[in-house]
Structures are given as C-alpha cells and as structure tokens.
Amino acid sequence: MGRIIDGKAVAARLREGLAARIAALPFRPGLRVVRVGEDPASGVYVRNKDRAAAAAGFDSATIQLPADCRESDLLMLVEDLNIDPAVDGILVQLPLPPQIRQDRVIAAIDPAKDVDGFHPVNAGRLATQQPGLVPCTPKGVMHLLREAGARLPGARAVVLGRSQIVGRPMAQLLLAADCTVTMAHSRTRDLPAECRRAEILVAAVGRPALVRGDWIGEGAIVIDVGINRGADGKLVGDVAFAEAAPRAAAITPVPGGVGPMTIACLLENTLEAALARRGLAGA
Ligand SMILES: NC(=O)C1=CN([C@@H]2O[C@H](COP(=O)(O)OP(=O)(O)OC[C@H]3O[C@@H](n4cnc5c(N)ncnc54)[C@H](OP(=O)(O)O)[C@@H]3O)[C@@H](O)[C@H]2O)C=CC1
Numbered sequence: 001m002g003r004i005i006d007g008k009a010v011a012a013r014l015r016e017g018l019a020a021r022i023a024a025l026p027f028r029p030g031l032r033v034v035r036v037g038e039d040p041a042s043g044v045y046v047r048n049k050d051r052a053a054a055a056a057g058f059d060s061a062t063i064q065l066p067a068d069c070r071e072s073d074l075l076m077l078v079e080d081l082n083i084d085p086a087v088d089g090i091l092v093q094l095p096l097p098p099q100i101r102q103d104r105v106i107a108a109i110d111p112a113k114d115v116d117g118f119h120p121v122n123a124g125r126l127a128t129q130q131p132g133l134v135p136c137t138p139k140g141v142m143h144l145l146r147e148a149g150a151r152l153p154g155a156r157a158v159v160l161g162r163s164q165i166v167g168r169p170m171a172q173l174l175l176a177a178d179c180t181v182t183m184a185h186s187r188t189r190d191l192p193a194e195c196r197r198a199e200i201l202v203a204a205v206g207r208p209a210l211v212r213g214d215w216i217g218e219g220a221i222v223i224d225v226g227i228n229r230g231a232d233g234k235l236v237g238d239v240a241f242a243e244a245a246p247r248a249a250a251i252t253p254v255p256g257g258v259g260p261m262t263i264a265c266l267l268e269n270t271l272e273a274a275l276a277r278r279g280l281a282g283a
C-alpha cells in the first residue's frame with residue numbers, strides 16, 4: 001500500500017510559513033477574487049480561499065458580479081484593480097458565463113498581478129524558462145512531489161490532460177525539473193499503456209476514476225488533480241483511488257490532496273507579486 005500524500009498538511013505548513021513572512025512586512029499583500037454569477041463548483045473554492053487568505057494575514061476580498069453582466073463591465077473592473085496600488089493579486093474565477101470571452105479577460109489582467117499565472121505573458125515566461133507567476137495547481141503539485149521524495153531528473157513523467165490551466169503548465173514545470181515528459185490527452189492512442197510507463201503520473205482530465213488500478217506502474221508516484229462530483233455528491237478524483245493506491249509508492253487523495261495546495265500556492269503567488277511590485281523580490 002502506497003503512502004498517502006497529505007496535501008492538507010503540506011498546504012497548512014506552507015500557509016504558516018507565508019503568515020510568518022507577512023507578519024514581518026510593513027504592509028498586507030492585497031488579493032481580489034472576482035466572481036461572475038454563482039457557479040456552484042467554484043463556491044467551495046472561493047470560500048476556502050477567503051478563509052485561508054484572512055488567516056495568513058492577506059488583505060483579501062471577493063467581488064461578485066451578476067451572471068448577466070457584460071464583458072465590458074468585467075474589463076472595467078479588471079482595469080480598476082490593475083491600477084489600484086493596494087491590489088497585488090487579481091484572480092478572475094473560471095469558468096465565465098458564455099457572453100464573456102475568457103481570453104479577453106485574462107489578457108486584460110496586469111501580468112504583474114496575474115496570480116493565477118494564466119496571462120499569455122506568464123505562460124510564455126514559463127515556456128521560455130524566465131521568472132514569472134506560475135499557475136497555482138501545477139506549482140502545488142511540484143511542492144507535493146518534492147514532499148513525496150520524488151527523484152525528478154531523468155524520471156518518466158506522464159501528464160494526463162493538456163489544458164491551459166493545468167496540463168500544459170504542469171508539463172513545463174516537470175520538464176524544467178529535468179523529467180522526461182509525455183503529455184497524454186483525449187486523442188492519445190493507448191492511454192493505459194502510456195500511463196503504465198510513468199514513474200510520475202499526474203492526472204488532470206476531469207473524468208471520475210478514469211485511471212484504473214492496472215494503469216499504474218508498480219512504485220509510481222500518482223498525483224490526482226481531478227475534482228469531480230460523484231452521483232452521491234461526494235468529491236472524486238480522476239484516479240480510482242482504492243485500486244491505484246496498492247500499486248503506487250505514493251498517491252494523493254481527493255479531497256485533501258492537490259486542492260488545498262492550489263489555494264496555498266495562490267497565496268504564495270500573491271506574496272511573491274506583492275514583493276516583486278515593491279522591488280523586494282526574495283524578501
Ligand atoms: N485540484 C485543483 O486545485 C484543481 C482541479 N481541477 C480539476 O482538474 C480536472 C481537469 O481540469 P482542467 O484541466 O481545467 O480540465 P479541461 O476540461 O480544461 O481539460 C481536460 C483535459 O483532459 C483531456 N481529457 C478529457 N477526457 C479525456 C479522456 N477520456 N481521455 C484522455 N484525456 C481526456 C482533455 O483532452 P483534449 O485536450 O484532447 O480535449 C483535456 O486536455 C478537473 O476535474 C478539474 O475540476 C482544475 C483546476 C484546479
């Protein structure tokens with residue numbers, strides 16, 4: 001039976017470290033989360049984030065816009081936040097309603113305040129190995145891999161999913177850490193065979209229990225990014241946990257795995273942005 005990686009505990013330690021650093025600063029890093037409409041899936045995330053941000057000493061607030069607001073309303077709000085000196089981090093909660101073009105909104109955020117790391121400038125920096133704000137979920141996964149004692153250089157890593165917000169930046173980070181990276185997706189021919197070769201497997205597809213026990217190579221480290229709601233209302237990952245755990249050297253649960261790390265890394269990025277904007281990077 002593989003070790004269960006306690007993302008909740010790792011995230012709590014990360015947040016404590018941030019709180020200690022913030023307590024020593026002469027200002028409070030400012031975070032604004034913008035929510036359009038009431039997508040129920042994002043409700044939990046927004047609530048957890050608010051609580052964690054306040055506890056760590058951030059000046060954090062959620063701004064709610066109605067579901068039927070216009071794209072121009074949201075762009076104007078983003079511009080206000082861009083020029084507000086008290087705001088260090090801006091997160092526009094996704095998905096957005098259909099009348100709003102997601103790409104337009106992301107591109108409107110000042111890259112220096114883009115704590116999601118979704119702006120093309122930050123994505124480009126990551127792809128070209130320049131310092132920038134890195135997407136929270138993949139960043140959290142790297143923390144967990146280090147925590148699990150993964151030996152990354154030369155390791156065969158398979159990333160399942162190629163989205164802009166998880167799969168692609170995940171592959172970039174693993175490549176930067178000298179893994180041999182395979183990106184698999186819905187057009188991949190033999191998904192189970194690709195997964196079985198993985199020494200490190202990161203699943204981010206959004207399909208409940210897609211990854212079965214016999215897809216896991218003996219001794220692999222398995223990171224389950226998926227957050228899916230099962231028929232019974234409970235959260236389930238992309239990996240069939242009970243089947244996969246006996247074969248894995250280490251595995252993350254859902255909930256209590258990657259999810260809490262995403263929030264901790266959002267706060268880490270906000271502190272980083274606050275320091276960089278003041279010329280204090282590394283403080
Ligand atoms: N823990 C956390 O903090 C977070 C969790 N999530 C969760 O992670 C999961 C993925 O999110 P996200 O990346 O935004 O999802 P997207 O829907 O944007 O991307 C899903 C990816 O998975 C691939 N895919 C879908 N179905 C299959 C399949 N049957 N076989 C192989 N590949 C498949 C898609 O392939 P293709 O490109 O070919 O269509 C796509 O690349 C979701 O469950 C989401 O809720 C997301 C963000 C944060």
Ligand SMILES: Nc1nc(=O)c2c([nH]1)NC[C@@H]1CN(c3ccc(C(=O)N[C@@H](CCC(=O)O)C(=O)O)cc3)C=[N+]21
Pocket residue numbers: 042044045048091092093094095116136137227235254255256257258259260262263
């Ligand atoms: N601009 C933007 N940035 C995001 O990072 C973003 C987003 N939009 N939209 C939605 C997704 C999803 N996401 C989650 C983060 C944490 C948990 C989380 O804390 N999960 C806990 C438990 C949650 C529960 O108990 O329901 C866990 O997995 O243990 C879940 C989901 C961030 N996302």
